[in-house]
Amino acid sequence: MNCQRFETVVSELARGQMMAAEQRTEALAHSDACDDCAARLGDEQMLTLGLQSLASEMESLEAPREIEGKLLEAFRAREVVVPITKRQSNTRYWFAAIAAMLLIAISVVVFRWSNRPADEPRQAKQEQPQPKLEVTNKSNEQLVQTVEKPSADYLLPQRWKPKRIRPVSLRRPNNAAVANHVTKEIATDFIPLSYMSPASLQEGGQIIRVQVPRSALANFGLLVNMDRYNEKVKADVLYGVDGMARAIRFVQ
């Protein structure tokens, strides 16, 4: 053991605290060999003796007796406060929890009851026959659509749509006619323009409604009724974020 390690145990050694026998033996051996550490141990032992003398001197000291009398008077004068036991506090929490659950259950029942009249007509409407949509897929991607005219009460008010949309063609099979139940319009899928790859449609963009000559249908391989050759048809042109036209669909 060196002086530095001796310093860490000298207090315990002087106070007679429990320590490992081997450590104690080494410390005592070191103090025998080192005069400085022996003096250090002597000081610590003297300090311990002084503190023990002080402790024994004060051991008999007690608080004055009148304090006990004052405390007993205060004890008698105090209001009797029954300590709140854990059981009572738990019961209180249970009552609060049950009340909260009842409140929630009542709220749910009231909410459902108030919404029931509104739901019933909607369910009745849903049971009405849906507009029949027949799609015939012919060769060369020709499209023939026959649509029954929907009843007027089936129509819902048109809502505002965000301009940035995801092309429908990515989610639906190719060449399938799309029945737009909201606006009673029937549209083809978006047809990518020849110079754009279909993958570019995933970027989204802006749709602009235009009118094009019916003869333009032939450019995309669609049948053209020659009797109405001069009429115009509606079309939605999908513009990309770069302003380039990406795809087109025809609307009826």
Added chain:
Amino acid sequence: MKLKSDVNDNDLLRLMLAGDEDALSALYRRRQGSVYRFALQMSGSRSIAEDVTQEVFLFLMREGHVFDDSKGTVGAFLLGVARVHVRRRLRAEHRLAPLGDDSDDDDLFMQSATDVCPLEDLTRAETIESVRKAVLSLPPKYREVVVLCELQDVSYGETAEILGCAIGTVRSRLHRGRALLLAKLRPAEEVEETGAATVKSARCFA
């Protein structure tokens, strides 16, 4: 009252909180000594020690239900409350202390003990008085550890509970406190003569 001497502190506290006056009396007689001595050794003032003792047991009457026996003993709980009250009183006394010499008869605060050499040649009474003054001159955080571990003979574990710190902290504070005590009790002339020894001690105690 005789029956109460067999009842442990926890049961006495429970009975007291239920309104048993004898339980309060028994608990007070059992624990007032250590509380009073702790407050006296920490403050050096009998009046503060008396006030603190009274306040501790009044607190026990009002707030005794906060005691949790899983965290320690009633004795340690009382000493912890006493520590808080002593510190509060010492701060108040420090703020209100006049600048001049106000040494009171029962005020043991606090003179330098370096003008005597109690470790070698003074009588026992003088030594005790010097040690008492040296203890009182310690900074509070070292003083309370020295008082609890050396004078009240409280274990490291209980001291840690009372102070709300780790046992290692108690050990280190006790070591440092004893080193400060030795430095205060060492005679002044010895310190002046052996400057090198002072440096060495300072390095060791740091």
